[in-house]
Amino acid sequence: MEDYFKSTKCINDNNKNKLDLKVSLRSHRAGKVSDWVNEVMASNISKAKNLSNEIKKQNFELLITRDLNKAKGIVLINMMELWRRDTD
Secondary structure: OOHHHHHHHOOOOOOHHHHHHOOOOOHHHHHHHHHHHHHHHHOOOHHHHHHHHHHHOOOOOOOOOOOOHHHHHHHHHHHHHHHHHHHH
């Protein structure tokens, strides 16, 4: 994956450290999500797949896409569904 991002020139050495994904998470259950992201970014597909199975059992949804608009749409749909459940 690093090679892909290098080829797009969207990340340079000056801002590389600003994109650290190892931030503290609000939910202790989400710890494995951070591990999953790290494995995906490191192209450790087997480890990422094993983690995804554990994460899905905890009702977290995972999505990988290169289409930012698709990702935004899915987030919006999920937020609307949560809002609908809360107002019923």
